[in-house]
Amino acid sequence: MITSADPDSFPHSVLAERHPALIRQVRDAFPYPPDRQQALDALAAETAWSAAGTAAGRIAPLPAGAHDEARWGRWGRPYVGQSWFEVPFLWAESYFYRRLLEAVGHFGPGPWQGVDPFAPFKRAELRGAAVAEELAALDEVPGLPREEQDRAVLGGALWGNRADLGFRISAGGGTDTGAGTGGEGGGGRGAGEDARDGVIVDDADRFWRHLGPAGPASTPSGATALHLVADNAGRELIPDLILLDHLLTTGRAATAVLHVKPYPYFVSDATTADVVDCLRRITEAPGRAGRIGARLWDAMTSGRLAVRDHWFFCAPLPYAAMPDDLRADLAQAAVTVFKGDLNYRRLVGDRHHPATTPFASLTSYAPSPLLALRTLKSDVAVGLDPDVLADLERDGGAWRTGGTHAVVQFRA
Template identity: 55%
Template sequence: MPDAPVILADEPGSFAHGVLAARHPALIRAVRDAFPYDPGQRRALDALLTSATEGVIEPLGTDADEHWAAWGARRYLGRSWFEVPFLWSESYFYRHLLQAVGYFGPGPWQGIDPFRPFKLAELDAPETDEELAALDRLTGQSEQEQARALLHGSLWGNRADLGFRLSVPGATTAVSQLVADDSEALWTLLPVDTVCLVADNAGRELIPDLLFLDHLLCHGRARRALLQVKPYPYYISDATTADVVDAVRRLTAAKGAAADAGERLWAALADGRIDVRAHPFSCAPLPYADMPEDLRAQFAAADLTVFKGDLNYRRLVGDRLYPPTTSFAETTAYFPGPVAALRTLKSDVIVGLDAATEAALVAAEGQRWRTNGTHALVQVRP
């Protein structure tokens, strides 16, 4: 929708401004303290902190991959981080952070995920034990009841987002509400031969995503699954292949129904019924409407694609200030096949609401409902 303005971060007090001005500095400090980085890495992190808050967008170093030139890096060099599209500046910040810690090498820190301590802490949290124990209570319920419970587990698991909690502490305990619910339409699209899940966060969110896929495979709602993850660490808690392995191991080390699911998932990964993929465009600062043809072909080959989480939603519909009543079907019309979004709201972009729902939310909360993580949606375009 070309008339909807692209979201920027140049307005003090806005959600986007807060991410760049507060969340990113907090993340740099947390990463700096999480590893015994050498003096050069620490200087690079300090320089990024200054650049991201007071300076301008600078080029990546010699380890920069070729994609960023195509993704608009030259267009924005020398400009304030706050004055370029919010989605772009966020993504470029994370690419700079990985460069600062030597992730892309060469050197001894090559491939070391700077967010790994936070992800592992999520997996080891008491809340994870409680959530896994709850699976035992599902075993006596009908398949339909199990399916609905696991769908909602996947939906609300996004509230465990580490980056979100850096800037909205305590939000995961607030009252929750579905602002749009096309879940019945989702069930009518199943069973399928191939379902694709575009994953969002690792840890406590990825586990319910995997459990949802396990249920679809076990009960004949899908024959196989494609699991799209990030090719490298991104947005602090976004899932990579290593995070998938960690999550499945966490399940297999549990007891009862969780362990059984972990064994099934391990087997499904090993025999190809779950196919993990990591396309470079998964870390692009662009909407999926701009996806390359090879990725479009992958999505077109699936019978249903499910986008998880807030960032993927922003990229699916476009990171713009749409009127909330804008049609979800129209904003996703470019996508090559049936598509669903499972999202906890943690940023300004939103489409697909009816007018009465929007009015009630604004009357009750102003605009806070868009970003405080206490509302969610299930949206489907067949």
């Protein structure tokens, strides 16, 4: 199990550097009253790594009567009272964000109930020049051969996963919401670029063959719906919506379901409100983007594109532990696309797996065929060819955590 105990590890840097920077940014982004500011300061003190090289505080439980207190009480029973840096990294990250929402009063009652503490960052990103450039690049796609159109929209969704506000939080307190398309932590790539650059596992052809030229391949259930489990809002969610439009308009999917978080989770995780914001941004754009936005709007109002949420998407648990109702929902899918690093960690387990461990063996529990689109931003890596792994290790660098490499992994 991956933890943050090693001071030289990537997980340790997230807890010791990224989380304090995020608390400061959230505190500065709103005119929170003194009690909310004090709660944020208390969370910062509890989760800090001290100058003496030790954990400053111990994990405290949610206050009595808090929203979902019982559920988090069960999940946190083995960890409350321990150091934040010694418990499983996935649980520590998830619980940090749950505690952050508690500190700002998101679950109420009170005037701050329902206010997304990350909304200013998400909205700034949508207004940025990078989004305008990426939407304008869609005008190039119709001129491409069909196979290259498929590659372009899938590559956009894949590399859009680099557009992660949490990934771009800096210890200095800045958030890069307008990064260019080519740099580390940037967003999608232009339609003319080779989206396979940096992809260390590429099962895209298997995915397209499974869908077939006009509708999913035969499945035991006869399912024709495509499900997509979203990760981030803004510059990642827009390419996801464009991918869904492409699948619907080319007949690869008769209907589609977009799964989002029921409330804010990690910094830029997508909620229903974010879907609406992104859809409006696409619809208001000139050219082909605006036409795609209009089609998506019609697809949602007609029911061909549904948006759903589920409490489990904000749980610190692997997808192998998904509840029966979510399993039954995903079982209806011809394919379920899982976006992003956090979903990937939950798919295969947030562990130090040997990197050549087969992806299919770790996801055999999933109730339908699945495709993982993930830019590597954490230590987990599976399904790699031994020669590819050897080259990556020989070259050095933070290939597991720097957002410079990606995987497209399909399991029928």
